[in-house]
Amino acid sequence: MIDEIVVISGKGGTGKTTLTASLIPYFEESVVGDCDVDAPDLNILFDTQLRSQRNFVGLQKAFLDKGSCINCGKCYELCKFNAISANIEIRLGRCEGCGLCEYICPASAITMGDATIGKLYVSETSFGEMVHARLIPGEEASGKLVAEVRRTAKRIAEREGKKNILIDGSPGVACNVISSITGSKKVVIVTEPTFSGIHDLKRVYELTKKFRLKAYVVINKYDISVEHTEEIERYCREEGIDMALKIPFKKEIVESITRKKIPSLDRRDLFNEIGFFGFVEKLKRE
Incomplete structure (x- = not known):
């Protein structure tokens, strides 16, 4: 054990x-x-020797397809975390991954996807x-x-x-x-x-x-x-x-x-x- x-x-x-x-x-x-x-x-x-590293995915966050966006402004108006700017740009650092913007977007221009929040390392020591x-x-x-x-x-x-x-x-x-x-x-x-x-x-x-x-x-x-x-x-x-x-x-x-x-x-x-x-x-x- x-x-x-x-x-x-x-x-x-x-x-x-x-x-x-x-x-x-x-x-x-x-x-x-x-x-x-x-x-x-x-x-x-x-005295560590790095053996491996990888990205670590945390909460999902919102991602915008600008080509599909119709600039209706609904996501900007309803986001409670100020993660979407007035010109419809997503501020990933503020996104809490609630998914509301994806749900209310009439053009399906916003989708939730995996976001890297850090890195994980494995190192060798003596x-x-x-x-x-x-x-x-x-x-x-x-x-x-x-x-x-x-x-x-x-x-x-x-x-x-x-x-x-x-x-x-x-x-x-x-x-x-x-x-x-x-x-x-x-x-x-x-x-x-x-x-x-x-x-x-x-x-x-x-x-x-x-x-x-x-x-x-x-x-x-x-x-x-x-x-x-x-x-x-x-x-x-x-x-x-x-x-x-x-x-x-x-x-x-x-x-x-x-x-x-x-x-x-x-x-x-x-x-x-x-x-x-x-x-x-x-x-x-x-």
Whole structure:
């Protein structure tokens, strides 16, 4: 059975991707997925070799045959998304794919068709295959692209007989996060000791509870606020959450990232001090 672990956060910038990158080298027989399709950057920390890429089709959108258009203006008047201009041009970036314009067009000049919303990539790293994707800026349906990243990673894992899938999930609590965690076994929630960090930790944990997932909390830069760190620890005790790891704010970790190095490999001494490797064994064991 494949063990799927997803690293998420209630807000961006907590160190989710850095932690995911640090975990990857210690999970043998694994496939990696980057589900942060709005801002994918996990591949930056790895020397990746692109193996394949393909367009990903999301929602259908409206396409106009200008030769058939009679310029009646009905589509312009009735489109609620301002996706059609006064001179009857379709603005694909605004089209929500509702199909109304196709339905009401008396000349059948508008049809609904598949539209590319992003690209899906499969790359090779020194630690195995990585599936990642990039959503075209401004496009919607990121949840569908996230789901495709996970499906592709699972197919590779099944084909290659891999034991683990490690996912760098999307931040927040929206549909792309739901797509990141649906069907997984464990989630690691990365937070930081700030007012907004605590607020969003609670929101994303409530989401994971609905899926009955085993959750681990990691506090990144825990020493920048003792008061907020204690509040997080108190919340974890009250909710019965595994308060699994605290990472200090160290310039060595920042320097590793700026050199495109995986911190746990670049500074094993520091990561051994903070109990990182014990956390890795716990994730494997439970």
